[in-house]
Amino acid sequence: MSQLTITAKRAGWRFASSLPALFGVLVFTFLLMRVLPGDPAVFFASGPSAGKEEIEMIRKQMGLDKPVPEQLVRYLGDIGSGNLGRSLTTGQPVLADLKSRLPASLELTFSALLIALFTAIPLGVAAALKQGSGIDHLVRFICALGVCVPTFVSGLLLIYAFYYLLGIAPDPTGRVDIFSSQPPLVTGFLLIDFALAGDWEGWRAAASQLVLPAFTMALFVVAPLARITRAAMLASLGSDFVRTARSLGLPPRKVIVTYALRNALLPVLTIAGIVFSTMLGANVLVEKVFSWPGVASYALDALLASDYAPVQGFVLLMASIFVVVNLTVDVLYGIADPRVSVE
């Protein structure tokens, strides 16, 4: 069997086996939201004249007047037909909300992950090559700093320095300057859409809006990536094949990059996958600080209001993304290390 079919088969199998997990997540979130204290109907019936009648009205509108098992069956039916319900917080269908907000979160997360990888891997490699040296300690210090400063603190600090004091950064209010126009919607990723439209000025504006939040998020995840790169590099630098390669007199660059680093990448990939999924859900603070219209801040607002539909939709979305990311990591494993694909 060729490499490709093995990978495809593996991916297919992995995907199929994750479906029960998705279903479980669905049911679990549904039940969890109902168990949580806090009645959305009461919360949203907060007009100055809100009485029992209004609460009942909202409850009926949300279908909460029915018994829970019936609600669950209806909900599953709705999901089956692609209807995730309606958010009371924004007043829009959840699917539409998620669709318009997911690209914002993904764009931010991808950029942050790229920045993090491009910083963390060289840092980790450098630290491993000069173990115990000043560089190693410096990397350790940077990592400790990145982890221990919460993202909203670093975010606010960056805003204070680059927007408020220096005036270099644009105002931290979302993805694009409010006075400029948006590109025609193609993918939802502004950088791609601006590029497609050939509007390079807009592209630059969108990129400059992205820089601060992306760096804030990257700061936070540089540490695990750099530490794992260092550990994996140490292991592979000390292994037999590297010793052999060195003794054969191969150029150091080839030894380090081709042999040591490629072997060290597996754990980095695993961590990167996990980091990506975590970032997507956990970047709520960054989204809040930079008024980024992403899915995480959307879900948090909904959660505080006990707004069931968006929270359930969000969890389902995250679970699906997790599945896809794991799948991708699996496939990348095969590319990084062909031995993995042999079951």
Next chain:
Amino acid sequence: MSILKTACLVAALLSSTALPALAQTRAETLRHVTGAAINTLDPNIPGSTREAFGLSLLTYDRLLSFGKKQLDGKWVFDLDTFKPELAESYTVSPDGLKITFILRKDAKFHDGTPVTAEDVKWSLDRAVTANVLGKGQLLTGSLTSADQFKVVDAHTFEVTLPKPDKLALANLAVVYPVIFNSKLAKSKATAEDPWALAWLKENTAGSGAYIIESFKPGETTILRRNPDWNRGSTDKPAAFKRIITQTIPEAATRANLVEKGDADIAIDLQATDAADLEKKGKLKVISTPQYNAITFVSFNNQMPPFDKIEVRKAIAAALPYEDMFKAALFGRGAPLYGATWADGKAPTGATFPIPQPVKTDLVEAKKLLTAAGFPDGFSTTFSFNVGQAGTAEPMAALLKESLAKIGIKVDIQKLPDAQMSTLINEKKVPFFTEGIVAWLPSMDYFYRNFYIGPIRWNYSSLNDPQITEWAQAARFEPDMAKYAALGKELNTRHFELMPQIPLWQPSQDAVMAPSIEGYVYQFHRQIDFRDLSRK
């Protein structure tokens, strides 16, 4: 490839045609930043947010709006004077049972249809019959049935009342009875949805000063001026050509934006930021005590030990008012403590709330607590919701410290907003802090809506026949002297029972660029952008 080229061309064309609309100067645009979001375009939809109310008064007109008055040098809305909007004039019959409105003849909806009495009738019928928020509000002004609204001719409209009600006109000036384009709305109505609730939630059919250009819930709302609108005080359209309302969740960022001059106005900054910006003196800060709002420390009067008056009074004597006011609000507001009532009776009854004769006196508190049968104190919880944490957290800490001195052990509970509202609605919170707002801040309205019946807003769960009787009597009392006498009784009784402790009226800090003029504090605690202009 050619598809891509075409796409680029189309995009280029689109952006070039879109440009003229945007080509207004920055000075003609007002950028407003807020932490909250608009969730519907129709204020009547159950679940509407306060910001949605604010928006609808820009896109829709009412028959009347409130006038304004000066309170300690700040402009605020005036419950007792009215400014005509769609009505050119109105007359109240001598017996107070009939209000006749003459409508403006030049008013048009955004689509060009003239506004007629039919539209007014349809809109008011909808507010009292459909499953909407208006119902509960309008009944406080004796407006309950469609039979009360009559079209006399195309521009004359009549409202009949079962009893002369002081709040009938005021209720027509709140956000719910906005006037819809009935022809347009009816064309979108369905058999299940005869009042076009679903359509109006996402679309506007109004005649207001602004037209929605783009609406992204939770992100931005952009409004464009309606050039034909002339219901303002000067018979001109609104001053700003464009209004951008942007949701910026982080309060510190909002403060930065306004300070840097990138945003023009914000009304929901943290008290510390507002105080700071005021001190720097670069911006205009208009700090208006919200005279229609009150922050309370409240007890569930049905729940032991708070069912004992002495316990409630002991706590009222043990609260560190001054420290709490400074820590929670940085002194930005109007305190409701520390008054002296000469004979133990309320000095006035025309208004509520009035400053209470309470002060921190731990010896007295201990005495009262002993009299209540708790010489060693007791343990309880003190709750507030996460949304209020900014002010409630420091306040709760001080309260806990002070009550510990008289032996009351307090456990602080910070609850998610939805959970807190649920518990309050079910009357399960013994001791907590909450705030109230009355759109129509007349004395009897406060008592009727916040102290009677098993409703959510009766925070103290008070069930006092005296208060109920006086409040209902005051509602229809035409003689202002008698009304004030009833109010005096009510205010005195409120203090004697101490169902909850009024603390203060927090300020609304409107922070704006120095060039912005005309700000008025409005009943719905939103900015009425039609008032504003740039120097």
